[in-house]
Amino acid sequence: xxxxxxxxxxxxxxxxxxxxxxxxxxxxxxxxxxxxxxxxxxxxxxxxxxxxxxxxxxxxxxxxxxxxxxxxxxxxxxxxxxxxxxxxxxxxxxxxxxxxxxxxxxxxxxxxxxxxxxxxxxxxxxxxxxxxxxxxxxxxxxxxxxxxxxxxxxxxxxxxxxxxxxxxxxxxxxxxxxxxxxxxxxxxxxxxxxxxxxxxxxxxxxxxxxxxxxxxxxxxxxxxxxxxxxxxxxxxxxxxxxxxxxxxxxxxxxxxxxxxxxxxxxxxxxxxxxxxxxxxxxxxxxxxxxxxxxxxxxxxxxxxxxxxxxxxxxxxxxxxxxxxxxxxxxxxxxxxxxxxxxxxxxxxxxx
Numbered sequence: 001x002x003x004x005x006x007x008x009x010x011x012x013x014x015x016x017x018x019x020x021x022x023x024x025x026x027x028x029x030x031x032x033x034x035x036x037x038x039x040x041x042x043x044x045x046x047x048x049x050x051x052x053x054x055x056x057x058x059x060x061x062x063x064x065x066x067x068x069x070x071x072x073x074x075x076x077x078x079x080x081x082x083x084x085x086x087x088x089x090x091x092x093x094x095x096x097x098x099x100x101x102x103x104x105x106x107x108x109x110x111x112x113x114x115x116x117x118x119x120x121x122x123x124x125x126x127x128x129x130x131x132x133x134x135x136x137x138x139x140x141x142x143x144x145x146x147x148x149x150x151x152x153x154x155x156x157x158x159x160x161x162x163x164x165x166x167x168x169x170x171x172x173x174x175x176x177x178x179x180x181x182x183x184x185x186x187x188x189x190x191x192x193x194x195x196x197x198x199x200x201x202x203x204x205x206x207x208x209x210x211x212x213x214x215x216x217x218x219x220x221x222x223x224x225x226x227x228x229x230x231x232x233x234x235x236x237x238x239x240x241x242x243x244x245x246x247x248x249x250x251x252x253x254x255x256x257x258x259x260x261x262x263x264x265x266x267x268x269x270x271x272x273x274x275x276x277x278x279x280x281x282x283x284x285x286x287x288x289x290x291x292x293x294x295x296x297x298x299x300x301x302x303x304x305x306x307x308x309x310x311x312x313x314x315x316x317x318x319x320x321x322x323x324x325x326x327x328x329x330x331x332x333x334x335x336x337x338x339x340x341x342x343x344x345x346x347x348x349x350x351x
């Protein structure tokens with residue numbers, strides 16, 4: 001089943017979906033994609049990192065009629081009873097709820113474990129007891145740790161370099177164990193540096209692309225940890241939506257109980273990324289013409305280079321990314337600029 005066939009199935013057959021972290025960056029995109037195809041969606045979110053504005057944006061994009069198919073449970077995956085309630089009558093789970101960020105996990109590993117490991121286990125147990133057809137969950141490229149090989153291949157991982165990476169690796173191990181002990185079909189998706197609309201540009205743990213865009217627009221310093229030659233496989237959120245839907249609906253038995261890289265198999269250095277963003281913003285923000293990065297020491301727990309081998313996902317899931325980094329930036333940039341302006345207007349109104 002390729003992606004178009006998966007979308008056609010959604011257009012012709014309604015399923016019940018649970019999206020955890022529904023008010024978050026990736027979760028809200030999954031909710032939007034499902035509602036647009038008249039699927040019934042339950043969202044679970046405790047709003048620790050998710051935003052009500054993300055769901056408001058989804059509602060405006062899908063329209064009032066389709067929004068009627070959405071219901072929200074405001075709860076935490078660390079609550080076993082909430083997980084049990086959320087899983088009743090569900091066909092497919094897309095589990096995105098987690099505390100992200102390597103630095104955050106280093107500063108507070110207990111919170112990371114509570115959300116990412118205990119919460120994951122609560123939901124996986126509830127799903128197995130409720131007879132959920134497929135449990136698709138967000139893993140991370142951080143599980144590759146210190147393994148030096150490029151590109152990153154799913155079966156070759158190294159030592160984890162942060163509590164966050166440990167939590168995601170534990171998720172993968174639990175999913176494999178549950179597939180053997182309880183016959184629930186699980187698929188893990190190792191995301192590589194996802195970006196796109198609704199990604200938070202604020203806060204200490206904001207992802208690099210929205211954080212840099214905000215800094216450039218507001219004429220603040222752009223900080224790069226290291227020499228700028230650190231590289232990442234930046235993946236636009238539309239590719240992540242595709243991977244989730246293909247994983248849930250795949251009828252290929254060989255595709256289940258696997259982990260997959262979700263990326264574009266492209267490598268971009270932070271210096272290159274800085275140039276891409278500056279060139280796109282320059283026509284509207286001429287003050288950044290002479291802007292140069294401020295280089296800071298490398299951060300603990302950061303991986304030097306990251307590049308995905310996506311051949312397993314291509315072969316078993318029929319995954320084919322629709323956006324490279326350039327196409328993704330072109331599509332996402334208007335959202336970033338408009339919403340940063342809205343944030344500034346809102347802040348000014350409070351003064």
